[in-house]
Amino acid sequence: MFHARRGAAEYQQVHGTVSVWLPSLEARAAALLGDAAGAAAAVEQAARRREAVEPDDLDELGGLLTFPPQKELYYRVETQVLLGQGATGTATGAAAEQAVAAFSNPDAPYWAFGDEAGARCNLAVVRLHDDELDGTVDALRPVLDLPPAQRNRGIVVSAQRVHRALGHSPARTSHLARELREEITQYAPTTPPATALPR
Template sequence: MEQAARRRERVEPDDLDELGGLLTFPVEKELYYRVETEVLLGQGATGTATGAAAEQAVAAFSLPDAPFWAFGDEAGARCNLAVVRLHDDELDGAVDALRPVLDLPPAQRNRGIVVSAQRVHRALAHSPARSSLLARELREEITQYSPSAPRPPRCRADRRVLPCIRSAVTASVSTCGNSAPMTRRVCSRSTATHARPST
């Protein structure tokens, strides 16, 4: 991470950088990713450089009008800050950092945000305050926090249970000189394609 920071200092922006796009990686996003890396490594507390960077990342992504802002990045930064504060047994501070994430409407609760919230849930389980009423209520709220879309249904194929994506595909298939519409069910990660006549 230190090497990445040194290399950024040597970068000279040009006209192509002004185009922006998905691969644009501003300083604010670098800060967010650096904090998350340290959090995943179990490092950081509010009185450390990681703690200060976590606060800066949340502040940077708290401006929806900023060109680099994304609600997913703000949510991830807030979850990281919550974990950092739990390292210092700052339960109230962790709740304050996490509350805007838990208040997101279901349509914005993508899988990445849910995973970040679950990381806070695991940190709570190891917090000295884990037995307090506030900690128990927060764990329960995170447990009920679900992604916007349900997980894919599961189907049984070749005696194995696989995640299944059912796709109704109407095709003309010639069988014995007769052309009949068919509906195919395709299971992901399976080479088998089940075909059956549609009604």
């Protein structure tokens, strides 16, 4: 949160999409700390910055140096999920569905497998708020099916968030919930083999 705020303060002259990225990062960090007011303020700031975006040289480069509306949506949903808010019948629930839809097309210029996985994990947690266990499994299955080489730390942390939510769900004692929790427990990235030092 400190770094996002510092970046925004030191680069106030930046008006490209990175200016939206910084408060979006701050919102997620505030949510992780349980600061609901700080998270809401950062989300609002991101929305204001979005309205004032003027594409710059970083946006022209594209790729990871841009922050399109779809990523802002994903970050906003994750902020709400981290705060323990949202269910399928709420605005957060609808936004979670939209985020997954946005990141389900690998041909989209902003697509990244990590963002799709994160959006799916967020939707899984949202569905658990309504005890939609089957819907949770549907959202999470493509994440659990990722090859080990793609299971980076961010994706594993997101999957573990679903694991924790399952532990608090009224459905936690069901056979399906126990199976899902066990599968997430085993879910981890592949550690590259240690290379022998030359003698």
